[in-house]
Amino acid sequence: MLTPGARTVNLATLVDLEARLAADADADAAALRLRDGAVFAERAPPADRVAVLRAWIDADPPDVGRRVARAHRLTRLALVTLGLALGWGATTTLLAYDGRHPVNIAHAVVVLVGLQIVTLLLLATGALLRRLLRRAPPVLLDLREAAAGLVLAIDRALARLGRAPDEARRAAWRAAWHRLRSRRSLYPAVERWLLLGATQAFGVAFNVGAVLSLVGTVAFTDVAFAWGTTFDVAVDALATALDALATPWAWAWPAAVPDAALLEATRYARLDAAYLSAPPGVRVVDAATAGAWWRFLLAALLTYGLVPRVVLALLARRGMRRALATLPLDTPDVDAVVRRLTAHRVRTQAADPERFTPPAPVGAPGPTPATDAPARYAVVLWRDVPAPDGLVERAVDLYGGALAATLRAPDYAAERAALDALAATDARVMLLAEGWEAPDKAVRRFVGEARAAVGPRRPLLVALIAGLEGETWRPAAPADVTLWRQQLARAEDPYLRVEALEAAP
Amino acid sequence: MSHPVFAVVGRVNKGKSSIIATLAEDPQVAISPTPGTTRRLTRFPVQVDGETLFELVDTPGFEEASRALHWLRSEDVRADARPARVAALLAAFADGDDLRDERTLLTPILEGAFVIYVVDGSRPFRPNYEDEMEILRWTGRPGMALINRIAADDHAGAWRPALQQYFSVVRDFDAHRATFEQRVGLLRAFRELDAGLAPALDRAVRALVAERARRRAEVATLLTDLVVDAVTLTREARAERKDALAKDALEADFHAALRAREQTARSAVAALYKHPPAWAEGELDRPVLDEDLFAERTWKGLGLTDAQLVSALATGGAVAGGAIDAAVGGASMMAGAVIGAAVGAVSGAVQVGRRMARAMRVKEALRGDDRRPRFRVGPHQNPNFPFVLLDRALLHYDAVLRRTHARQDAATVEAGGRGPTAGLDRAARAALTRAFADARRDFRDPPREAREVIHRQVAALVEATDRAAGGVAS
Numbered sequence: 014m015l016t017p018g019a020r021t022v023n024l025a026t027l028v029d030l031e032a033r034l035a036a037d038a039d040a041d042a043a044a045l046r047l048r049d050g051a052v053f054a055e056r057a058p059p060a061d062r063v064a065v066l067r068a069w070i071d072a073d074p075p076d077v078g079r080r081v082a083r084a085h086r087l088t089r090l091a092l093v094t095l096g097l098a099l100g101w102g103a104t105t106t107l108l109a110y111d112g113r114h115p116v117n118i119a120h121a122v123v124v125l126v127g128l129q130i131v132t133l134l135l136l137a138t139g140a141l142l143r144r145l146l147r148r149a150p151p152v153l154l155d156l157r158e159a160a161a162g163l164v165l166a167i168d169r170a171l172a173r174l175g176r177a178p179d180e181a182r183r184a185a186w187r188a189a190w191h192r193l194r195s196r197r198s199l200y201p202a203v204e205r206w207l208l209l210g211a212t213q214a215f216g217v218a219f220n221v222g223a224v225l226s227l228v229g230t231v232a233f234t235d236v237a238f239a240w241g242t243t244f245d246v247a248v249d250a251l252a253t254a255l256d257a258l259a260t261p262w263a264w265a266w267p268a269a270v271p272d273a274a275l276l277e278a279t280r281y282a283r284l285d286a287a288y289l290s291a292p293p294g295v296r297v298v299d300a301a302t303a304g305a306w307w308r309f310l311l312a313a314l315l316t317y318g319l320v321p322r323v324v325l326a327l328l329a330r331r332g333m334r335r336a337l338a339t340l341p342l343d344t345p346d347v348d349a350v351v352r353r354l355t356a357h358r359v360r361t362q363a364a365d366p367e368r369f370t371p372p373a374p375v376g377a378p379g380p381t382p383a384t385d386a387p388a389r390y391a392v393v394l395w396r397d398v399p400a401p402d403g404l405v406e407r408a409v410d411l412y413g414g415a416l417a418a419t420l421r422a423p424d425y426a427a428e429r430a431a432l433d434a435l436a437a438t439d440a441r442v443m444l445l446a447e448g449w450e451a452p453d454k455a456v457r458r459f460v461g462e463a464r465a466a467v468g469p470r471r472p473l474l475v476a477l478i479a480g481l482e483g484e485t486w487r488p489a490a491p492a493d494v495t496l497w498r499q500q501l502a503r504a505e506d507p508y509l510r511v512e513a514l515e516a517a518p
Numbered sequence: 519m520s521h522p523v524f525a526v527v528g529r530v531n532k533g534k535s536s537i538i539a540t541l542a543e544d545p546q547v548a549i550s551p552t553p554g555t556t557r558r559l560t561r562f563p564v565q566v567d568g569e570t571l572f573e574l575v576d577t578p579g580f581e582e583a584s585r586a587l588h589w590l591r592s593e594d595v596r597a598d599a600r601p602a603r604v605a606a607l608l609a610a611f612a613d614g615d616d617l618r619d620e621r622t623l624l625t626p627i628l629e630g631a632f633v634i635y636v637v638d639g640s641r642p643f644r645p646n647y648e649d650e651m652e653i654l655r656w657t658g659r660p661g662m663a664l665i666n667r668i669a670a671d672d673h674a675g676a677w678r679p680a681l682q683q684y685f686s687v688v689r690d691f692d693a694h695r696a697t698f699e700q701r702v703g704l705l706r707a708f709r710e711l712d713a714g715l716a717p718a719l720d721r722a723v724r725a726l727v728a729e730r731a732r733r734r735a736e737v738a739t740l741l742t743d744l745v746v747d748a749v750t751l752t753r754e755a756r757a758e759r760k761d762a763l764a765k766d767a768l769e770a771d772f773h774a775a776l777r778a779r780e781q782t783a784r785s786a787v788a789a790l791y792k793h794p795p796a797w798a799e800g801e802l803d804r805p806v807l808d809e810d811l812f813a814e815r816t817w818k819g820l821g822l823t824d825a826q827l828v829s830a831l832a833t834g835g836a837v838a839g840g841a842i843d844a845a846v847g848g849a850s851m852m853a854g855a856v857i858g859a860a861v862g863a864v865s866g867a868v869q870v871g872r873r874m875a876r877a878m879r880v881k882e883a884l885r886g887d888d889r890r891p892r893f894r895v896g897p898h899q900n901p902n903f904p905f906v907l908l909d910r911a912l913l914h915y916d917a918v919l920r921r922t923h924a925r926q927d928a929a930t931v932e933a934g935g936r937g938p939t940a941g942l943d944r945a946a947r948a949a950l951t952r953a954f955a956d957a958r959r960d961f962r963d964p965p966r967e968a969r970e971v972i973h974r975q976v977a978a979l980v981e982a983t984d985r986a987a988g989g990v991a992s
Contacts, residue, residue: 397644425582426588
């Protein structure tokens with residue numbers, strides 16, 4: 014977690030970070046060490062993790078973050094424009110008065126105020142549900158899976174028709190989908206505030222447009238309002254209801270609270286084309302009274318429309334900043350980047366060699382800086398993965414860690430015992446498996462159960478080998494690693510990392 | 519169960535569906551490295567004259583065998599009660615998604631299917647596979663183990679002793695490389711599971727062998743038609759004498775028609791062996807068949823050698839000349855044969871090396887309203903052209919035979935050295951050369967005898983190709 018006052022990421026930086034991590038996902042580890050070792054070759058890396066990551070991104074900026082941020086701004090601008098136009102247009106339409114029949118104030122209140130109250134209530138309900146369920150409501154999850162299923166069905170249909178994009182592009186889309194899926198849960202707050210900010214920008218603009226249209230109509234034309242109903246409604250009861258609705262502004266603007274007299278005076282009968290209170294042969298008693306509803310409409314629009322939207326927009330902005338400022342940035346792949354950038358560099362090159370000697374690789378992995386204690390690993394040996402003496406310790410050592418426990422899971426019963434042991438330790442988890450075995454339901458289930466046992470944020474590493482070569486192992490084939498990643502992406506676990514166990518040095 | 523059913527089972531991604539695709543000759547069986555591609559039972563009935571002799575069932579793979587076995591063993595049961603215990607597993611988890619794959623694959627076995635258990639012999643044996651073998655043993659059904667090969671390594675020696683403890687029959691079967699003979703051999707091996715299986719399986723094997731022979735005969739006809747059509751193909755058009763563009767267009771049209779005719783034959787041959795059209799239309803990634811029909815590289819490697827060609831032409835010429843000698847009662851003192859041989863050889867030598875046909879002006883005794891000269895391209899005069907075409911067709915046929923339906927990548931064809939026709943004996947080469955020449959000469963109505971000679975030789979080449987690819991001789 015970041016300390017208050019530390020440099021924070023913005024949206025563009027976050028997108029760039031994800032893009033760089035995705036690009037490096039299948040890259041050769043040694044090449045990555047060589048590349049990243051050069052970032053702080055001439056200076057010491059800063060202590061602040063965010064500063065380290067920003068330097069890493071700036072060393073080779075993918076540019077996608079800037080484009081996404083610009084697209085976001087343009088989208089908001091479009092929403093604001095649309096909101097203004099819709100608010101203005103809707104209000105103008107509702108208040109259109111050609112002199113024949115007055116404007117039905119009920120229509121204007123229902124559309125401009127009632128609908129907004131309903132949307133606010135829905136927003137509040139959604140927020141409450143999310144808080145109670147601690148996740149998105151089930152219907153949203155089902156919709157997401159249905160959408161994914163639809164995309165897959167379309168992909169298969171296109172392939173059958175021979176119209177699918179070429180296999181390389183389809184593979185890239187599948188990889189991007191699996192990556193997005195596995196990292197969704199990392200940024201739920203960012204997504205939420207982003208969405209809220211955009212929708213409230215629209216809402217604010219809509220209400221501004223509506224208010225401007227109302228004020229303009231009232232100021233530059235004569236508008237007559239009325240209400241009517243087929244039911245036998247007591248005016249007093251209606252006045253009481255309106256009183257309740259006008260409670261928020263009654264103390265500051267009493268003139269904007271419709272009373273029984275106004276209600277009596279503005280009840281209208283279309284059959285007679287006249288106000289009910291008007292004498293026979295006269296359409297309206299008092300033109301000023303006929304127009305008096307504008308105060309109520311304006312106050313309601315401001316109270317239930319504009320002000321809540323402005324508050325929510327400000328809340329979204331603040332929430333977004335806070336979400337970005339408090340991003341944990343502690344997933345295994347980010348850890349791996351930080352480790353590469355901050356690891357000690359060992360150089361053995363002579364200053365003036367007598368004969369050519371290849372220099373030691375820059376950025377070769379070394380122990381993690383002394384400020385961090387070495388991570389402890391509980392290693393689970395999945396099924397019959399070969400693990401001769403010393404292999405597990407060497408595997409853990411590759412990650413700069415110490416071995417906390419070796420657990421075996423050759424069958425279902427042993428899995429239960431291993432899960433119990435994992436729940437009882439605070440060590441990171443490494444699952445050692447043979448990559449050529451398909452990532453079947455059993456291992457996917459075990460990974461899910463391990464996550465449930467150790468909590469949502471403990472790093473969980475699936476390290477794959479192809480087999481033994483003498484006393485050491487061969488790293489798993491890239492195609493096998495990709496398959497495991499795709500299958501385990503279903504877990505949508507950003508603290509789960511799948512990689513080939515590198516060849517021991 | 520009215521006919522035997524064989525359930526092909528095993529862990530995910532061990533080649534079950536590949537084996538089904540190969541045995542059933544069905545390229546549409548879903549095969550993918552993603553585990554869980556097969557999700558439900560798919561039945562492949564083997565029928566002869568409308569009667570189902572036996573059935574293969576493709577099943578989802580074991581994904582949670584250890585968990586399933588753990589449940590089975592959670593109660594002590596005697597050996598005679600174990601099948602019922604397996605049935606109880608299906609009932610216990612019927613509501614829900616748990617152990618769905620295990621329940622699905624065990625269903626046909628509990629209904630009486632024989633077990634065909636597939637493992638990947640290119641991967642090391644691991645003790646955890648005994649969980650699924652044990653589950654299958656609990657069903658009490660007779661079973662056979664197949665050691666498939668997905669990768670290049672060979673660990674079959676480690677698998678066999680383990681498999682032999684659970685299955686009465688253990689065989690190697692490479693789904694991607696199995697020949698027809700090996701496929702038939704496997705079906706015959708199914709008989710070892712139960713004495714009562716022999717009649718149905720024997721009948722099925724006889725039908726498959728007969729079907730193979732029928733296909734071979736059809737291929738011979740297809741290739742004969744191809745060659746005859748190609749050596750008699752012409753294109754004509756009228757053009758001004760100096761209108762080179764029109765002549766170029768005519769020649770281009772002629773060669774395009776030949777290419778299209780070749781492609782039609784290839785599609786028909788692939789379809790005969792139930793390979794997908796997409797593969798038939800040229801997804802071959804080896805040089806010879808990927809080259810254009812008229813590419814220099816194609817002609818360099820295929821057809822007869824120059825020496826063979828000239829020899830065949832000379833022989834043909836000598837035979838023609840000898841016929842004249844015989845007609846004059848030998849008065850010509852065999853001069854006809856000698857001269858014929860020389861003429862044949864020389865004319866052949868002139869044509870050798872000319873891959874592309876040229877448009878020539880056609881002399882006309884009578885002309886209609888269009889007074890422009892008539893040009894014709896074809897028949898293709900190069901005596902090696904039909905041999906090149908035939909070689910390509912036979913190599914393609916060989917690729918079709920060797921390609922099992924389990925392989926869903928691009929086909930590869932090995933074409934070391936020269937093509938099949940270069941291996942013909944001298945008499946056969948000469949006979950074909952004469953027949954091609956006769957057909958070419960009377961291109962509007964090729965002589966039946968020429969066609970029969972061609973068909974006989976082509977049928978022999980097709981049978982030799984099939985035998986070399988592991989087909990059973992008729």
